[in-house]
Amino acid sequence: MQVPFQIEVGCNTILGILHIPAKRAPGSPVVFMSYGLNGNRVDNNRISVAFGRKAEESGIIFCRFDYRGLGVSEKDFWEISMTTKIEDSLAVIEFLKGCMQAEKHSLFILGFSDGLRIAVPLLKHDIDVSGLILWSPIFFIETKYVDSSIPKKFEREPVSKEVVFPFKGLWINQKHLRQQVVLGTEYEDFRKFSKPKLSVFGGNDPATLATFKQINNGVSDIHGAKNIMIPDADHLYSGSKWTQQLITETVNWVKDVSEGSIDK
């Protein structure tokens, strides 16, 4: 079942989709998705839709939504920042918890690409996360792979006259840009998170190579971490074979980790 939902954050409407399985045991998992910088709730190659359909078949609830300023939700991209994305995520998680009420469930956060910049900070909040999934995480990046479209020259947004920077077909504000280019304590927070963690990498993804090496070398020191490399896959798993493997591995891991809860 694919149920559209909408909630209000700061007087603006956020639009999302809930995938709800036809059959589900009490305590079954709920996966919450956070995507990258200028993505949307469908994402490239409809990967989020495909994951949602598989989650439904596997007894997992899956939640995907557009942050304010992205996709179909209200506000413009130049008005938002990482801070508002975290606010939006917390509001959607609160909505999910409200829907579940007293029903036991295990919450998993899924960060795709630089969606980890939202997913990992969420762990510091009081939301009782049972596990973290990272697809193509970028904790470290070599300069040569830094996106060449990072803007350098400011412009004025034509209506508000706010100072903004052109970024692809969008404008981005100064605060958001600064938050985006400076890596914070995400890796340390990831290491410290004591619950199970799954990281999936593409075998042909130079952008995550430095992160893969770092995580893989230290995997024994990172509590509850599992790494999967999908041979030949690119950063966005732009091949149906890679997408299928990514989704199957993730769903199986979520089921394994939350098995105890499902049996209750």
Next chain:
Amino acid sequence: MITQKWLVKNNKYLLGVSHYPDSRIIKGAVLIFPGFSLPMCDVDYFTTKLARRLVKKEMYVLQLDPFGHGDSSGSLSEVTLESLRDDALTGLEYLQKIHKSNVFCVGRGLMANIFAEAAELPFIKGTIGINPVCIDPDVIKKLWEKTEVGVYECSKLLPGSEYSNLTDFSRDKLAFFEAIGARMRNIHGQYINTEIFKAMEDEGFMEVLKRCGKGLWFFTDGTCAKGYKTVTAGEIGCRTLDDYYKKAIVRNPLWQFNLIEDICESIMKRVED
């Protein structure tokens, strides 16, 4: 005010986002389709930005995911020109209930061609296309002559992996995909039925653009001050594949802002006529 809705017809479930003017005054209704294979928000949320500007002008707007696209049911491999025509009709019939006399449609790439056909419906007041497919059918035929009609993963039809600069893709085939409104990063892992390409080889397919008196077409053109030009039915002529290469939508916020402004202006002018 925005809300989500399902439009259900013939076992197809289409997800839409409707924008309702705060004033509750509705001067007209607009259906927006994204480029082929993209979700309803389109590249750089272009169609969402357009919807917001139109609703401020007291237009009711419906952004719709066609079948096999975005949050709607189905997969891209099941999409045909016929299914797109059906989806356009589903959206337009819904809008006809919102406003009787001022119903418009805006589409990008192949979706603009679909709307040019839909403009023949008497209740459609106008249709606007952003870089509709306007390529000599023989060029399309030659491009895909070695490909048997069938369902293919796009990465097999058009191999390549340099998504940032697109250097290892066949330039002509890439331009064709851009012309229909697709984006390599988004379509490469999806399956597509090349029956669509075959149907576009039909002479009549492009001819519709030429006889669509209700149509206004925006084409990217670097020689114009704003970076695009408007063309009416009588002025339209075939374009080369190169005219679409990296130009089907210009990833510059000011270009998009100005284009949206001009689309809104042309719609509002017709509303007031």
